[in-house]
Amino acid sequence: MRRLAGAATSVVLAVLGLTGPGATGATAAPVSEPCAGVTLVVDLGDLPVGTDGRGSSVRCGTTTGRALDVLRSAGVALEGTAQLGLAFVCRVDGRPAADEAVTMPDGSRRTESCARTPPANAYWSLWTVGDDGTWRYATTGVGDTELVDGQAFALVYSVGRSEGRPPAVTPAQARAGELPAGWSIPSAAPVAEPGTGPDGTGTDVDGPGPAVVAGLGLLAALVVAVVVLRVRRARA
Known part of the structure; x- marks a missing residue:
């Protein structure tokens, strides 16, 4: 018995x-082979590697739709501004940190509070892929950009460039996982806003699911x- x-x-x-x-929990698929979903590039650009050793990365989104939701599905943590929320991305995976001094083109240094929209010469630029297969500067935010399987999307931190700087990898390289030295392909748990469900309705994302109850x-x-x-x- x-x-x-x-x-x-x-x-x-x-x-x-x-x-x-x-x-230990579900994780987003690493890009160890060509991504069947949406390929996501987080390029630190003009920011140095973090004190935790984390640098630029490529991930594979596990859903489609708004870029905001696709990024969260791959564990990319986004923070908007107090003024506009996520209509304007201010931090990605905690960078630049509130106490991190960013060197400006004139040699001065500034920190990002995310209270208001970051300046046009120090911010996270967004990139989609054009019909010719190259990166194209996005003119819509993460909440308005729609993505489908097979597409690629990038965030690049740019200093001193009004229209940002393109990613250091091409869309094809990102999809294939052919990355520069120092880049990573992390497998990360999906990110959800505290106390809200995936659809933002306030559903408790930490509650037991049907399989757990059964x-x-x-x-x-x-x-x-x-x-x-x-x-x-x-x-x-």
Whole structure:
């Protein structure tokens, strides 16, 4: 009976995703081979590698639609401005940090508070792919740019360029994972706004899903069955 209970419990835990490889949670697919979804480029551009060693990267989006949602599906953390929200991207994966001094073209240094729209010569520029397969400066924000599988999208931090600087990799190179030295292909958990669901309706994204509820019910039924059988054996 103990063996039966143990086996059944293992099955339940496997259903819940609490044991075995990948038990720590779902992750976005790394771009170890050509991305079948939307290829996402985060190019630090004129920013140095972070103190944590993180540099520029390429990721694969697991959904389609608004660039905002595609970026979140790949674990790219975005922060807008207090003035306009995510109508204007101010930070990407925490860069530039609030206490990070950015060197301007005239040699001066400034920090980004994200209270208002960043200046035109120090900001995250957005890039889509034109009909000729090359990068094209985007004129719409992450909430208005629509992406489908097979496309590519890039964010590049630019200083001293009114229309930004194009990514250091071509769309084809990004899709194939052919990256410059120091770039990475991270596998990251999708990012969600605290206390909101994927659709922004306020759904608790940390609540148990249907599979978890069903698995807990099965485990409870198993425990009851074991108790009943033991009682019957004791009376026999």
